[in-house]
Amino acid sequence: MMSLENKFSALGTENAPGQEIRSATVLTKPPLSIKGLDGEPVDFSHGNVDAFTPTPGALEAFLAGFETGGAQAYTEYRGTANIRAQLAGRLAAFTGAAVDADHGMILTPGTQGALFLTMGATISSGDKVAIVQPDYFANRKIVAFLGGESVPVRLDYMRAKVGAGLDLDGLSTAFEAGAKVLVLSNPNNPAGVVYSKAEIDQIAALSNRYGVTVIIDQLYSRLRYSGTDYTHLRAADLSDDSVITIMGPSKTESLSGFRVGVAFGSRKIIDRMEKLQAVVSLRAGGYSQSVLRTWFDEPNGWLDARIQAHQAIRDDLLAIVRQAGMQVRTPEAGSYIFPELPDLSVSAPEFVNLLRTQAGVTVTPGTEFSPHSAGSIRLNFSQKPAAAAAAVRRLAIMVQRHQA
Amino acid sequence: MMSLENKFSALGTENAPGQEIRSATVLTKPPLSIKGLDGEPVDFSHGNVDAFTPTPGALEAFLAGFETGGAQAYTEYRGTANIRAQLAGRLAAFTGAAVDADHGMILTPGTQGALFLTMGATISSGDKVAIVQPDYFANRKIVAFLGGESVPVRLDYMRAKVGAGLDLDGLSTAFEAGAKVLVLSNPNNPAGVVYSKAEIDQIAALSNRYGVTVIIDQLYSRLRYSGTDYTHLRAADLSDDSVITIMGPSKTESLSGFRVGVAFGSRKIIDRMEKLQAVVSLRAGGYSQSVLRTWFDEPNGWLDARIQAHQAIRDDLLAIVRQAGMQVRTPEAGSYIFPELPDLSVSAPEFVNLLRTQAGVTVTPGTEFSPHSAGSIRLNFSQKPAAAAAAVRRLAIMVQRHQA
Numbered sequence: 001m002m003s004l005e006n007k008f009s010a011l012g013t014e015n016a017p018g019q020e021i022r023s024a025t026v027l028t029k030p031p032l033s034i035k036g037l038d039g040e041p042v043d044f045s046h047g048n049v050d051a052f053t054p055t056p057g058a059l060e061a062f063l064a065g066f067e068t069g070g071a072q073a074y075t076e077y078r079g080t081a082n083i084r085a086q087l088a089g090r091l092a093a094f095t096g097a098a099v100d101a102d103h104g105m106i107l108t109p110g111t112q113g114a115l116f117l118t119m120g121a122t123i124s125s126g127d128k129v130a131i132v133q134p135d136y137f138a139n140r141k142i143v144a145f146l147g148g149e150s151v152p153v154r155l156d157y158m159r160a161k162v163g164a165g166l167d168l169d170g171l172s173t174a175f176e177a178g179a180k181v182l183v184l185s186n187p188n189n190p191a192g193v194v195y196s197k198a199e200i201d202q203i204a205a206l207s208n209r210y211g212v213t214v215i216i217d218q219l220y221s222r223l224r225y226s227g228t229d230y231t232h233l234r235a236a237d238l239s240d241d242s243v244i245t246i247m248g249p250s251k252t253e254s255l256s257g258f259r260v261g262v263a264f265g266s267r268k269i270i271d272r273m274e275k276l277q278a279v280v281s282l283r284a285g286g287y288s289q290s291v292l293r294t295w296f297d298e299p300n301g302w303l304d305a306r307i308q309a310h311q312a313i314r315d316d317l318l319a320i321v322r323q324a325g326m327q328v329r330t331p332e333a334g335s336y337i338f339p340e341l342p343d344l345s346v347s348a349p350e351f352v353n354l355l356r357t358q359a360g361v362t363v364t365p366g367t368e369f370s371p372h373s374a375g376s377i378r379l380n381f382s383q384k385p386a387a388a389a390a391a392v393r394r395l396a397i398m399v400q401r402h403q404a
Numbered sequence: 405m406m407s408l409e410n411k412f413s414a415l416g417t418e419n420a421p422g423q424e425i426r427s428a429t430v431l432t433k434p435p436l437s438i439k440g441l442d443g444e445p446v447d448f449s450h451g452n453v454d455a456f457t458p459t460p461g462a463l464e465a466f467l468a469g470f471e472t473g474g475a476q477a478y479t480e481y482r483g484t485a486n487i488r489a490q491l492a493g494r495l496a497a498f499t500g501a502a503v504d505a506d507h508g509m510i511l512t513p514g515t516q517g518a519l520f521l522t523m524g525a526t527i528s529s530g531d532k533v534a535i536v537q538p539d540y541f542a543n544r545k546i547v548a549f550l551g552g553e554s555v556p557v558r559l560d561y562m563r564a565k566v567g568a569g570l571d572l573d574g575l576s577t578a579f580e581a582g583a584k585v586l587v588l589s590n591p592n593n594p595a596g597v598v599y600s601k602a603e604i605d606q607i608a609a610l611s612n613r614y615g616v617t618v619i620i621d622q623l624y625s626r627l628r629y630s631g632t633d634y635t636h637l638r639a640a641d642l643s644d645d646s647v648i649t650i651m652g653p654s655k656t657e658s659l660s661g662f663r664v665g666v667a668f669g670s671r672k673i674i675d676r677m678e679k680l681q682a683v684v685s686l687r688a689g690g691y692s693q694s695v696l697r698t699w700f701d702e703p704n705g706w707l708d709a710r711i712q713a714h715q716a717i718r719d720d721l722l723a724i725v726r727q728a729g730m731q732v733r734t735p736e737a738g739s740y741i742f743p744e745l746p747d748l749s750v751s752a753p754e755f756v757n758l759l760r761t762q763a764g765v766t767v768t769p770g771t772e773f774s775p776h777s778a779g780s781i782r783l784n785f786s787q788k789p790a791a792a793a794a795a796v797r798r799l800a801i802m803v804q805r806h807q808a
Contacts, residue, residue: 073661257477259689285663
């Protein structure tokens with residue numbers, strides 16, 4: 001059995017996005033004032049909600065929830081019934097498969113809350129869990145906390161010509177080895193790639209064959225760039241009771257500060273999630289639940305405009321990154337780029353620290369997403385366009401300065 | 405090892421406060437329209453925040469947080485540094501021992517979130533955990549989810565002349581048997597009794613002797629009635645690193661709809677809690693954290709007025725309950741009464757259901773708090789005074805009607 005000491009060392013947050021302020025890494029070289037490295041600091045560890053502001057009407061919806069009073073402060077643990085009813089139709093239309101508002105949906109404290117509850121409801125001590133590498137850093141940490149065993153499946157996003165590049169043979173091997181749960185994000189975080197219809201169909205077929213439950217985090221599935229086809233796993237040929245889809249308005253819609261998300265699918269799992277939520281945090285913040293009334297009901301043109309603004313930043317940053325000689329795949333959705341650094345004369349963690357302290361550029365090291373991604377860094381480009389471009393030019397200077 | 409199926413059956417929420425709407429209990433007698441049972445329905449399963457409204461300034465503080473934008477949406481996982489700094493001094497003054505804002509405090513999604521994180525940071529599969537019976541229902545459920553083993557210690561609140569009535573020999577036996585963690589609430593939920601200084605000193609001495617970590621939920625410790633002495637465990641003779649105190653503004657201050665709480669004490673445990681919070685829900689809702697700026701800084705006289713209003717309701721309800729022949733101990737703090745029902749001709753769960761469907765009176769069955777409390781019911785009397793008194797008179801009629 002894993003001791004608590006070991007368990008919590010697997011949950012390290014020293015390099016997690018947003019925790020840089022608590023970083024205690026010692027620099028071998030002191031911060032310098034170097035020509036070309038001045039400029040507005042940019043924190044690429046998360047999106048800038050001052051650049052892309054919360055959706056219109058969200059605050060007003062919160063205030064209406066507050067005015068409702070007790071009924072909105074103390075909701076069922078799974079969230080207000082009529083908010084679930086409103087969302088069910090919209091999510092069914094978006095994902096292409098029916099959503100059961102009463103029994104097949106739960107409102108959670110952010111998509112992070114949904115992910116923890118779903119995994120807590122399906123993974124027990126000693127269970128094998130298939131996780132993708134690279135993928136969202138919390139996946140393997142939650143497996144560790146629950147006492148499960150991660151079975152990694154490779155995502156060769158850089159070489160894939162079509163789709164995300166999932167190693168389907170590896171997935172089959174993981175299921176063969178006994179993994180009964182698969183956790184993945186689509187679009188992938190950090191690489192921003194989208195699974196093809198063929199990949200989704202294969203995942204569904206393998207999951208059916210081995211009786212696997214699939215937990216799919218579609219947090220970024222609304223922010224899709226032109227030319228991207230997107231296949232919803234839950235609409236594929238898969239039993240209703242074997243998939244949970246997780247979404248939320250924290251990213252595209254910039255509502256992270258309200259901490260609300262949603263999980264929908266398998267009634268059995270949702271039922272367990274509600275029991276777990278009852279002891280983990282009782283419910284998603286009551287008044288905050290109300291902002292979900294605005295979700296998928298934004299003003300005409302709002303989503304298109306947000307996508308176009310992000311696509312323009314994406315293209316600018318990719319050009320600078322590539323000009324500097326770094327490899328990067330073009331993300332098809334979401335707001336992350338995940339470039340590969342060239343060989344450097346300093347270690348990757350040290351470079352990330354120098355970048356932050358000398359050039360005012362905060363990024364998330366690739367090791368958060370896979371032990372094999374030490375040479376990559378993740379940038380969330382939901383930022384002010386000019387400041388982001390200037391910061392990536394500083395990154396290019398730093399790469400050049402420290403190239404091996 | 406406990407299967408997921410068993411684990412989640414231990415997490416049942418069918419009788420949990422606020423979940424009555426999902427109750428599927430079949431009644432042997434259909435609802436009737438009975439003389440004397442009409443009246444405004446009262447839900448005693450939680451406080452009525454429309455009767456006792458959120459503290460003045462809380463909503464304005466939330467709005468200021470929203471206006472702050474990104475810095476308040478994306479805080480450190482342990483919560484905004486300057487809010488922690490503000491609270492540390494106030495909590496130190498209240499509890500009588502220093503609070504380390506930077507390393508010894510974390511903001512959480514409600515006190516429920518704090519409780520789950522503290523227990524998750526200290527309890528692992530197979531660990532023995534001393535819990536009090538009766539006590540807050542989530543304690544033993546969280547132990548079950550974490551794969552631990554609850555070792556109950558009796559609280560004889562009804563017979564105790566002084567203090568809460570903890571069985572100190574039983575506590576010693578539990579520690580002797582290997583329990584390394586003790587979880588308790590003070591004032592006790594559901595009984596509303598407060599531990600005496602002698603009891604707190606004994607708990608501290610035994611915990612020191614056996615190297616036990618104490619998790620103490622002081623959610624209701626501000627709402628104390630006249631004549632009540634309160635001893636903060638953290639100010640007793642106990643190592644700094646062996647106690648975590650949990651509080652929050654959800655009850656006395658009626659801020660439950662914002663979902664914020666705080667845990668403070670042991671740096672080592674707080675550090676683990678932050679790691680766990682990173683994967684459970686990232687952080688307490690960013691904008692909601694701002695309402696904590698108003699906590700312990702309410703307008704002059706506000707707390708006294710709130711206490712007096714609750715004390716008046718308490719005394720009214722106790723008189724009705726006792727007149728109807730039920731035993732009840734006078735709560736010294738908080739807003740719960742926990743009367744014992746006489747022997748009835750129907751089962752306790754059935755009585756609770758009849759009470760709700762025939763008399764419009766929702767209460768929480770005693771079995772949520774202890775397997776030995778089937779004959780008791782909990783009422784949260786933070787309600788409109790006249791409606792609450794009328795509802796308890798209906799309870800008295802129902803008791804008389806179904807007496808064995």
